[in-house]
Amino acid sequence: MSIHWRWNFNRKNPNFTPVCRQAGISRYNSLCTERSRSIETNHIFNVVSALKKLELIKKIQVCNGLDDIPDFKAIKSLERGIEWKIVFGNKIKSKREKIGGQWKFEHPEFQIAVHTIEPEINIVKLITDKEIEEHQEFFVKCAKDYRNLATKLINEFAEKYNVKIDPEYPMNTLRHTEKFGYKPVGQMNGWRYAFHGIHCGLTNNKTGQRIEIPLTYGLEFGQLDPYFFTGFIKSTKEYLPLPVEIYCDYAEGRRILEKMVEIGKFEYVNSNWPNEKGIVVTDREKVEVKVYNPDKEMEEESLRPTMYKRNGGDNAKLKTNANNKQRSWWKKLWS
Numbered sequence: 001m002s003i004h005w006r007w008n009f010n011r012k013n014p015n016f017t018p019v020c021r022q023a024g025i026s027r028y029n030s031l032c033t034e035r036s037r038s039i040e041t042n043h044i045f046n047v048v049s050a051l052k053k054l055e056l057i058k059k060i061q062v063c064n065g066l067d068d069i070p071d072f073k074a075i076k077s078l079e080r081g082i083e084w085k086i087v088f089g090n091k092i093k094s095k096r097e098k099i100g101g102q103w104k105f106e107h108p109e110f111q112i113a114v115h116t117i118e119p120e121i122n123i124v125k126l127i128t129d130k131e132i133e134e135h136q137e138f139f140v141k142c143a144k145d146y147r148n149l150a151t152k153l154i155n156e157f158a159e160k161y162n163v164k165i166d167p168e169y170p171m172n173t174l175r176h177t178e179k180f181g182y183k184p185v186g187q188m189n190g191w192r193y194a195f196h197g198i199h200c201g202l203t204n205n206k207t208g209q210r211i212e213i214p215l216t217y218g219l220e221f222g223q224l225d226p227y228f229f230t231g232f233i234k235s236t237k238e239y240l241p242l243p244v245e246i247y248c249d250y251a252e253g254r255r256i257l258e259k260m261v262e263i264g265k266f267e268y269v270n271s272n273w274p275n276e277k278g279i280v281v282t283d284r285e286k287v288e289v290k291v292y293n294p295d296k297e298m299e300e301e302s303l304r305p306t307m308y309k310r311n312g313g314d315n316a317k318l319k320t321n322a323n324n325k326q327r328s329w330w331k332k333l334w335s
Contacts, residue, residue, distance in 0.1 A: 054245055054246065056082060058082075059082050059084045059085065061084065061085070061086055061087065063087065063088055063089060063092065064092070065092060066095070069086070070084075070086065075106075076107070078110070078123060079125065080126075080127075082125070083123070085120055085121075086122075088120065096114060096119055103123070110125050110126060111126055111251045124248055124251075126247075126248060126251055126252050127255055129255075132244075132255065132256055133259070134244075135244045138239075138243055138244075139256055139260055140260075140265050142239065143222065143280070143281035144284070145236070146224065147280070147281060147284060149211055150211055150213045151222070153188075153191065153202055153211070153213065154200065156189055157182075157193065160189065161180075161188075163180055163181065168290045169218070170215045170216075170219070171216060171272075174195070174200065174215050187205075190204060190205050191203065191204055198214065198215050199214055199215060199228075200215060207235075209232070209236050210231055210232060211228070212225065212228040212231075216272045216276075217269060218272060218287060218290055219287050220278075223269065223271075223278035224278070224280065224281075226252075226254040226256070227249050229253050229257065230246050230249040230250070230252060233246065234246060257279045261279060264282060265281070265283075266280065266281055267282045271289065272292050273291075
C-alpha cells in the first residue's frame with residue numbers, strides 16, 4: 001500500500017505519520033491552521049467533482065455462500081473498465097474482511113476496496129504494466145509539462161506578489177498565511193490559487209486545467225503525487241482523448257509512478273522533510289534539495305550572536321540574522 005505522509009505534532013516524539021490516501025482523498029493534518037485544513041478539504045473535493053472521470057461499467061454479484069465467491073482465475077480474468085461488486089449474504093458477511101485481505105495480497109494489480117460498513121467488496125482492474133510501458137513517452141511528456149508549468153506558475157506568483165522564494169525551504173514564504181502580503185486563496189493571471197497543507201493548488205479559469213505545486217522539495221516543483229498527477233493529466237485538454245484509460249485516479253497514478261521509476265523514466269528525489277522522498281521525471285535539469293536537519297539547524301542557531309538593547313530598563317534581544325524568524329517556523333515543528 002502506498003503511503004502519503006502527514007505531520008504528527010507530538011512534542012515528545014515528533015515524526016511523520018503514514019496515512020493511506022484512498023480514492024485520492026487525503027484526510028491528513030495540515031501544517032497550517034484549522035482554516036487551512038478546511039480550505040484544503042474543500043479544494044480537494046472541488047478537484048474531484050471537476051475532473052473528467054471515465055465511467056466504470058457496474059457488475060454486481062450476490063454471494064450467499066462461500067461456493068459463490070469468485071475464485072483466483074475469475075478475478076484475474078476481469079477486464080479493465082468494469083467495477084465488480086461482490087455482495088456478501090448474511091451467512092458469510094463476517095468473512096468479508098478476511099477474504100478482501102487475501103485478494104489484496106493475491107491481486108496487487110487490482111483495486112480491492114473492502115467496504116467498512118456495507119457487506120461488499122468492489123474490484124477494479126488497474127492500468128497494467130504493459131499499458132504503462134507502451135505509453136511511457138506520453139507519461140514522460142506529462143511529467144515534463146507538469147514540472148514546467150508548476151515552475152512557471154510559482155515564479156509568476158512570486159513576481160506578482162513580490163515574494164522572495166526561499167531556495168532551500170519554499171514554505172518559509174509560501175504557505176497558507178497572510179503575513180507575506182498575499183491572500184491564501186485568490187486569483188493570479190487567469191488562475192485561481194489556494195495554498196493548503198504542503199501544496200499550492202491552481203485551477204485555470206478558462207480551461208479548468210488543475211495543478212498542485214509541491215512546496216517541500218526546494219526549487220524542485222516537479223514532484224509528482226499519484227492523485228494530483230492523474231488529475232493534471234485528465235484536466236489538460238491537449239491530452240484528450242487519453243491514449244490509455246485512467247479510471248482510479250490515485251491507485252492508477254501510484255502504479256504509473258512506480259512503474260516509470262522501475263523502467264528509469266522517473267526517479268526519486270529528496271524532500272525537505274527528513275526520511276521522505278518524492279518522484280520526478282528523470283530527464284530534467286537537476287535541482288539540489290536540502291534536507292532539513294533539526295539537530296544541525298538548532299546547533300547553528302545557538303552559535304549565532306545575540307545583541308541586546310536597553311528599553312525602559314529591561315533587556316530586549318535583537319536577532320542579528322534575518323533568517324531566524326523563518327528558521328524558527330521550521331524549528332517549531334520539531335520542538
